[in-house]
Amino acid sequence: MATEGVDLKKRRMLTNAVTVAGAVGAGFVAVPFLASWAPSERAKTAGAPVEVDISKMQDGAMMTVEWQGKPVWIVKRTARNLEDLPTLNEQLRDPASENEQQPDYARNGDRSIKPQILVLVGICTHLGCSPSYRPDLAAADLGADWKGGFFCPCHGSRFDLAGRVYQGVPAPLNLEVPPHRYLSDTTIIIGEDGGAA
Numbered sequence: 001m002a003t004e005g006v007d008l009k010k011r012r013m014l015t016n017a018v019t020v021a022g023a024v025g026a027g028f029v030a031v032p033f034l035a036s037w038a039p040s041e042r043a044k045t046a047g048a049p050v051e052v053d054i055s056k057m058q059d060g061a062m063m064t065v066e067w068q069g070k071p072v073w074i075v076k077r078t079a080r081n082l083e084d085l086p087t088l089n090e091q092l093r094d095p096a097s098e099n100e101q102q103p104d105y106a107r108n109g110d111r112s113i114k115p116q117i118l119v120l121v122g123i124c125t126h127l128g129c130s131p132s133y134r135p136d137l138a139a140a141d142l143g144a145d146w147k148g149g150f151f152c153p154c155h156g157s158r159f160d161l162a163g164r165v166y167q168g169v170p171a172p173l174n175l176e177v178p179p180h181r182y183l184s185d186t187t188i189i190i191g192e193d194g195g196a197a
């Protein structure tokens with residue numbers, strides 16, 4: 001009888017130990033699951049659309065904002081820049097923007113909603129460097145027929161002032177136009193287009 005009493009006691013202790021271990025185990029399983037399921041506040045902020053006031057931009061100016069951890073450029077093109085764009089078509093890989101590098105509303109000669117305002121993700125389509133803004137016409141290092149655009153210092157890719165890639169450079173695709181729309185004449189929201197794409 002005494003042995004039975006000890007066995008019973010032992011069994012209860014074991015049962016309790018298993019229950020506690022089970023609860024702890026469940027806790028360890030549940031926490032990472034919840035953590036991976038719910039996006040962190042930081043991730044939500046990083047992915048959120050960004051509102052940009054362009055009211056102070058002068059012709060030829062560029063500003064950079066961050067969206068989803070990426071640089072997004074906004075360029076206010078000059079009338080001369082817009083006139084030059086169609087003259088470059090022969091030198092470009094995808095002048096009509098046939099590749100999926102922009103929403104449908106930016107699949108046009110200027111790759112933009114309003115001709116003067118260009119919005120691009122500032123990441124080279126070759127290996128991801130950030131190209132430089134080079135609006136200077138006939139720049140000494142880029143050639144007498146340079147009409148302004150973007151130059152990637154990593155391997156020499158060139159893009160025009162609509163983000164269209166030139167032929168004969170390593171980058172395979174035009175720069176990406178992110179989803180965006182106008183909240184007013186002078187405010188753009190980047191990262192959201194109300195499903196217009």
Ligand code: FES
Nearest residue numbers: 124126127152155
């Ligand atoms: S990363 Fe731009 S040319 Fe290679």
